Amino acid sequence: MKISYNWLQNYFEEKLPDPEKLSEGIIFHSFEVESLGKIGDDIVFDVKVLPDRAHDCLSHWGIAKEISAIFNLKLKEKKYKDFKTASTNLNIKIESEKCLRYMGRVVKDVKIDKSPVWLKNRLETIGQKSINNIVDAANFVMFDIGQPIHCFDLDKLESEEIIIRNGKSEERITTLDKKEINLDESILVIADKRDILAIAGIKGGMKAEVDNNTKNIIIEVANFDAISTRKASKKIGILTDAVKRYENEISPELCTQTMDKITNLILDIAGGNAEEIVDIYPKKLKQNIVFVSVEYINKRLGTYFLKEEIESVWEKLGFEYEEENGEFKILVPLLRMDIIGQHDLVEDVIKILGYERIEGKLPKIEWVPKINEKFYNISVARNKLLNDGYSEVMTYSFRNEGKVEVLASASDKNFLRTNLSDGLKESLKLNQLNAPLLEMKEIKIFEIGTIFNKNGEEIHVAYNEKKEIKEISLEEFCKDINSDFKLETKNYESKSAFKPWSVYPFISRDVAVWMPEGENGDKLKQILIENGTDLLIKEPYLFDSFTKDRKTSYAFRLVFQSFERTLKAEEVEEIMVKISNNISKNSSWQIR
Structure with a gap:
């Protein structure tokens, strides 16, 4: 995500560290910063926010909270202006479980115009095109705090009623970028009594588009199911900044703050009169409580952090907690949907205190290696045959006849081999023909490999004595070998260089x-x-x-x-x- 340095500065009273130092802090404590670029009088960071934190960090506010904890800088308290609200006739119906929360607010008598310079600059710095003050306000708030927003032209609706339901197979919508999309029951839509207004969480439609003639709007701040939003996006081939946030499961609790911020901004730059909020929230999010001890954290990290150091992490992250005898009861913030257990809190501790605090020391493990009997016998057999002057070959496991058939294979290789002898005979014949080329008076070859019967697999050893092929099981071959062979690591320095051979006969x-x-x-x-x-x-x-x-x-x-x-x-x-x-x-x- 593109993050503006000047935009971040608005979250702090204190001067932020210089961009390079800020970037370094983010990299070593939170996320990868892929690039830094100067745009006008601003510096833009390209921050790679991974899916586990995309729910709360795909925004300037999310990154500002990380910076606050990393550099121990206090965030400004955001205060919104008080304004009077009128009663509303807006009615919202949720007819699908895919909609987890829907907040709507009517703002009347707005004035559509160009955005103020500061707003245009903010958006253009992070690569967003300015459209008009209402649309820009919605985009700005999304990139600011991470919650997608959509605005409808109220006067283009059939009535002051919004319905959130599943689409129907015969329905179509023309999106704001003028694409015709066929809908079905798997796609959640926002509709009025007659038409489709938007594909929920993905794209708005042309019908209720905010344009220069718009006077009254409905602000939508909603939360939709992550999985169904992602599937619908893939099905219709539309990926938007809103989808990127919804598919990573943002918290429904973010809606309240978002509605306050977008209302204040619209009233400030477009005027108008706001009505009361209609908030449909069927299943409220329950606050998660996680218990974790100092001992557990240090044991998992191999560290010796003091209780006070760990407490400082909770305070920097803004966690509410209680402590008793070295055990913490953490009330997980409703926006931190990634924290589900003790292990997640351990990660937060080391992120903030610094990975460099972990000593680079391998643990002492008392371990006696166990010898794999099968591998040992193969090595013993190979070692004996090589010492006897044999060379190892590997032949095909697939044959034209056998007891175990395979699917989708060549017509002459549609069975697994039942012995090694057949393949070794062919190899012996070919090697004997090439004996002059190999400068060998006698060809001595062997193979150790798996044969396949209906009862299962077995490892065999096959080798030649003159023209005769002998084949026995690996266990039988190794039974009478008196070997002092030991499995050990060996280093070989090969000085020979490969030279291609001719494909023509000699x-x-x-x-x-x-x-x-x-x-x-x-x-x-x-x-x-x-x-x-x-x-x-x-x-x-x-x-x-x-x-x-x-x-x-x-x-x-x-x-x-x-x-x-x-x-x-x-x-x-x-x-x-x-x-x-x-x-x-x-x-x-x-x-x-």
């Missing part, structure tokens, strides 16, 4: 060469690298070596692959011929 070729005994195979490896061209994507891999009859055989595997295309066998054969020719240049070497 071609492997083997080269075996007899060399004189004692001659190093590195010279042969260098020839292979120099003549392998850019298509040789890995260093030649020595997969076999033996000595016989004073000669040593070195067997290297070469892997060729392109990042741009599928290689042809002819391309590789051409490279192999070149390699063979260079090997043959050494007379003591012989290609096997």
